[in-house]
Amino acid sequence: MSRVVLMCGPAGSGKSTLARGLEREGWIRLSVDVDAWGEGHRIHPLPIAVAEAAHEAIRSQLLDLVAAGTNVVVDLAFWSRRGRDDYRHLLASAGVHGPATWARTSRTQRGSSVCSDWIVARNGA
Numbered sequence: 001m002s003r004v005v006l007m008c009g010p011a012g013s014g015k016s017t018l019a020r021g022l023e024r025e026g027w028i029r030l031s032v033d034v035d036a037w038g039e040g041h042r043i044h045p046l047p048i049a050v051a052e053a054a055h056e057a058i059r060s061q062l063l064d065l066v067a068a069g070t071n072v073v074v075d076l077a078f079w080s081r082r083g084r085d086d087y088r089h090l091l092a093s094a095g096v097h098g099p100a101t102w103a104r105t106s107r108t109q110r111g112s113s114v115c116s117d118w119i120v121a122r123n124g125a
Helices: 015-024 032-038 048-067 081-093 114-123
Strands: 004-008 028-030 072-075 100-102
Touching (some): 004 081, 015 028
Parallel strands (some): 004 072, 004 100, 028 072
16 A cells, blocks of 8 residues: 655754755655746746646646655645645545654744745855
């Protein structure tokens, strides 16, 4: 049976780093950011139509991979409960019940946002 991990957390919290770690262990990583970047979209937030199409593609891929018995990590922010619940219901319909994984960070560290500092360092800004 497939295992599925839903990565949850704010930008810069380490979701993609953790997801890439699972990918190195043989899991398939699904990511709207990777898909959108591959299609040439460089601005966030993505246009609504682009984001909706990317999510629909990921949901379809996810169901196909789960049906094939593949372990999958879904690398999205899942910032809303509704978004998390949509994916949980989708997975439950395929017989998969699993937890979401939260990438937790301290909101402040020495007066600045840890996530903001990581994003600046990552992007070289």
